[in-house]
Amino acid sequence: MIFGNRVKKISILAMVGALALSIGACKSKENTEYADLESYFEIEQVGQYDGAAVIVDGRLSGAGFVKDGYYYINYQTVREKIDDHYYFDETEKILTYASSKHIYDAVSGQLTYTEDGKENTAGTEPVLWVDESAYISIDYIKIMNGGILSETYSEPHRVDVKVNNQVTLAKTTEATVLRTDKGVGYPIVADISKDAELYIVSDGDTWTKVCNGDGIMGYIENGKLGESYEKTWTLEKSWVEYEPYTYLTMDEKVCLGWHQMEYEGGNDSLSSLIKGADGLNVISPTWFEVTDIYGGISSLASKNYVDKAHKSGIQVWGLISDFVFGEDGNSLVNKALSVTSSRRKLIGNIMEEAAACGMDGINIDFENIRRVYVEGYIQFIRELAIECESAGLVLSVDMYVPREDNQYYDRESVGEAVDYLVIMGYDEHWAGCNQAGSVASLPYVTNGITDTLLEVPASRVINAIPFFTRVWYEDSLENAPDGAVIVEDAINGDYALSSKAYGLETARKLLEDNGANIVWLEDLGQHYGEYYADGRLSRIWLEDKTSLTAKLNVMKSNNLAGVACWRLGLESPEAWEAIGEFLK
Numbered sequence: 001m002i003f004g005n006r007v008k009k010i011s012i013l014a015m016v017g018a019l020a021l022s023i024g025a026c027k028s029k030e031n032t033e034y035a036d037l038e039s040y041f042e043i044e045q046v047g048q049y050d051g052a053a054v055i056v057d058g059r060l061s062g063a064g065f066v067k068d069g070y071y072y073i074n075y076q077t078v079r080e081k082i083d084d085h086y087y088f089d090e091t092e093k094i095l096t097y098a099s100s101k102h103i104y105d106a107v108s109g110q111l112t113y114t115e116d117g118k119e120n121t122a123g124t125e126p127v128l129w130v131d132e133s134a135y136i137s138i139d140y141i142k143i144m145n146g147g148i149l150s151e152t153y154s155e156p157h158r159v160d161v162k163v164n165n166q167v168t169l170a171k172t173t174e175a176t177v178l179r180t181d182k183g184v185g186y187p188i189v190a191d192i193s194k195d196a197e198l199y200i201v202s203d204g205d206t207w208t209k210v211c212n213g214d215g216i217m218g219y220i221e222n223g224k225l226g227e228s229y230e231k232t233w234t235l236e237k238s239w240v241e242y243e244p245y246t247y248l249t250m251d252e253k254v255c256l257g258w259h260q261m262e263y264e265g266g267n268d269s270l271s272s273l274i275k276g277a278d279g280l281n282v283i284s285p286t287w288f289e290v291t292d293i294y295g296g297i298s299s300l301a302s303k304n305y306v307d308k309a310h311k312s313g314i315q316v317w318g319l320i321s322d323f324v325f326g327e328d329g330n331s332l333v334n335k336a337l338s339v340t341s342s343r344r345k346l347i348g349n350i351m352e353e354a355a356a357c358g359m360d361g362i363n364i365d366f367e368n369i370r371r372v373y374v375e376g377y378i379q380f381i382r383e384l385a386i387e388c389e390s391a392g393l394v395l396s397v398d399m400y401v402p403r404e405d406n407q408y409y410d411r412e413s414v415g416e417a418v419d420y421l422v423i424m425g426y427d428e429h430w431a432g433c434n435q436a437g438s439v440a441s442l443p444y445v446t447n448g449i450t451d452t453l454l455e456v457p458a459s460r461v462i463n464a465i466p467f468f469t470r471v472w473y474e475d476s477l478e479n480a481p482d483g484a485v486i487v488e489d490a491i492n493g494d495y496a497l498s499s500k501a502y503g504l505e506t507a508r509k510l511l512e513d514n515g516a517n518i519v520w521l522e523d524l525g526q527h528y529g530e531y532y533a534d535g536r537l538s539r540i541w542l543e544d545k546t547s548l549t550a551k552l553n554v555m556k557s558n559n560l561a562g563v564a565c566w567r568l569g570l571e572s573p574e575a576w577e578a579i580g581e582f583l584k
Contacts, residue, residue, distance in 0.1 A: 030185070040180060046064070049066060051065050053158040055161065056082060058217050067124070070124040072136060075135060081161075082163055086136065095126060098379065100245045102386070144239075148163050166230065167233060169200065171198070172226070176220060177189075253563070255583060261286055261287070266285075266300065276573065279576065283309055283314050284316075294345060295344070295345030295349060307358075315361060319364075321367075337380045343379065350384070363397075364381070367400070369409065374408050381418060399424065401444065401447070420461070422564050425465060425466075426464065434487060436497060437472075438524055441524040442524060443524070468570045472538070473497070474539070520546075525551070526543070544572070548575055
C-alpha cells in the first residue's frame with residue numbers, strides 16, 4: 001500500500017514536469033507572423049483624413065493625419081514632444097509661434113502665415129482644426145524650427161521626428177527581425193539586415209527597444225546587437241542658436257522697492273518714500289490693473305513721477321496686476337491672455353502707457369493664473385518680451401516661491417524670455433492660513449532661491465524680502481473676529497486664528513509695549529515673541545535687521561542679481577542698513 005502510493009506520486013510529478021516543459025516550449029516557440037502595422041502604431045482616422053502615427057525620438061508620441069500628401073501632428077504632441085513655443089487660440093483659431101525676436105501667426109485653414117504682420121505663403125495650410133483639436137503641418141514646423149529632422153512614410157502613414165541630436169546607435173551582427181515586444185513569441189514588425197544601424201530607444205537586460213531607418217520601432221535581442229556608440233545628427237540651426245534671447249540688465253545689483261498705490265494721488269508720496277532708502281535704484285509703482293477680458297487696463301501712471309525718480313537716479317518699472325475678478329471668481333486676465341486679439345490689445349495698452357510716461361521697465365505681477373490658462377500666460381510673456389526689447393524696456397516678472405502646486409507657472413519658459421525673474425520670497429504663512437508662523441523663515445527663502453536657480457540663472461534672479469510681518473491672534477470661539485479660521489486643537493481646545501500685517505518697527509514696538517519675551521529661533525533665522533492682551537494670545541515672528549541680513553547673505557552667496565522689497569513705507573532704517581551691506 002505504501003509502495004503503491006509512492007509510485008503514484010512519482011507518476012504525477014513526472015506529468016507535471018512534462019507539462020511544464022511543454023508550456024516552456026510553447027512560450028519559446030518563434031513567431032514568424034508579421035504584426036498589422038496599422039494596429040501596432042495605433043493609427044486611427046482623424047475626421048475625414050487618413051490617420052498617421054507620430055514617432056518622436058523613437059517613441060510613439062501621439063496622433064496625426066495626412067491631407068493631400070501633407071502630414072499633420074496634433075498640437076499638444078508638438079508642444080510636449082517637439083517645440084513648446086507654439087500657442088493655439090481655440091477661440092479665434094490662430095496658431096502663434098514666438099521666437100526670441102519674431103511673432104508668427106497662422107489661421108486655421110488658410111494657406112498663408114505672417115511674420116511680424118507680413119504675409120507669407122506656405123505650401124499647405126500650416127494649421128487645421130479637426131475633431132475639436134488643432135493639427136500642425138510638419139512642413140510648417142520645419143519652417144519655424146530647422147533644428148529638427150523629420151521623414152514621412154506610407155504603409156502605414158507615419159512621421160518620424162528627431163529632436164535630440166545626440167543619439168546612441170548600434171549595428172546588427174546578423175540579419176534579424178524587430179518584434180512588438182520582448183520575446184521571440186511576439187509578432188514581427190520589420191526585417192533587419194546585417195550591419196543595419198539602429199537607433200537605441202531604451203536598454204533592457206536581454207532585449208533592447210530600437211528604431212530603424214524607416215521610423216519603425218520594435219525590440220531586438222541584445223545578442224544580435226554590436227557595441228553601442230554615440231553619434232551627433234547633423235541638424236539645421238534653429239532660431240534658438242542664431243537668434244538667442246538677449247537681456248537688458250543693469251550693470252549693478254538691482255535694489256527694487258514696490259510702491260503700492262490705489263489712487264492717482266499716491267504719486268505725490270514718491271519723495272517721502274525714497275527718503276533714506278539708500279541703495280534704491282528701481283521703484284515699481286502699482287500703476288496698472290487688467291480690468292476686462294478684452295485687454296483693457298486702468299492706469300495711475302504719471303510722467304511727473306517718472307521725471308522725479310530719474311532726477312534721484314532711480315528707474316521706474318511700472319507694475320501691472322491681475323487682482324480684478326469676474327463673477328465666476330476668476331481673475332479677468334485669464335481669458336484676456338487666452339484670446340489673441342485681447343492679448344495683443346493688452347500688450348499694446350501696456351506699451352502705450354510706458355511710452356507716454358517714459359518709464360524704464362515693466363513688472364508683471366500676475367498671481368491668479370489658473371492652470372488651464374497658463375499656455376496663454378506664457379505666450380503673453382514671450383510676445384511682451386519682444387515688444388519690450390524693441391522699445392528698450394526692462395521686463396521683469398514676479399513669481400511664487402516654487403511649490404508643487406504652482407509649478408505650472410513654468411519658471412523655465414518665463415525665465416528664458418524675461419530680463420529678470422523676481423521671487424516673491426514671503427507669504428510662507430499668509431492671511432487666511434490655518435497655521436500661525438513666519439512670513440519668510442530662512443529655510444523657506446533658501447529653498448525658494450535654490451529651487452528657482454534650477455531653472456533660471458542667478459544673474460537674472462532677484463529675491464524679494466518682506467518689509468512686513470504678521471501678528472497672529474488666537475481667540476476663543478466666542479470672540480472669533482470676522483474672517484478668522486477655526487483651528488481644531490484636540491489638546492488645548494479649538495480656537496479662532498486671524499492675523500494682521502504690520503511694518504517692521506510697529507511689530508517690534510507691539511512686543512516691547514506688551515512686555516513680551518523675545519527669543520532667537522536659530523532654525524528659522526528669526527526673533528519670536530508672544531504676549532496676552534485683550535483676552536487673546538498674540539504671536540509674532542519678527543523681521544528685523546538680523547533676520548533680513550541672514551536672507552540677504554543667502555542671496556549674496558548665490559550671486560543673485562538683486563533684491564526687491566515689499567513694500568516701501570513699512571521698512572525700518574536698520575532694514576536699509578542690511579540692504580546696504582548686501583549691495584556692497
